[in-house]
Amino acid sequence: MGSPIQDKNSQVTFLKQRLNMFLDVLEAIEPEDTELEDIDRLIAMIDDLESKCREFNNRD
Template sequence: MENTLNDKQQQVNDLKNRLDMFMSTIDSLDPEVTDIEDIDKLIHMLNELETKYERYKKDWKGTL
């Protein structure tokens, strides 16, 4: 079961960490050997980041 983050600062930190992981993954890719599976993995990471953001955004409504 997924650990739910209720505190807005925890949620922001979670998004930052996920974005950092995404950026690290991009930085580690070698353009000469990157294949479609690597690109799919990046797209999956972005989709997960967007899903988390949308979930947290609902939590933040009324607190912004």
């Protein structure tokens, strides 16, 4: 693993990239073919984003 991101601009950039990845995955999903595992994966991605937001928020 790399070193922790301390710089606020880098943190925002990181979160934007992760959010864009989530949006790409969301757009690629076909509703008719979506399975429970796909939804679980999306929820895990949101949980990871939320965790990173809290982690960055606590770094000062």
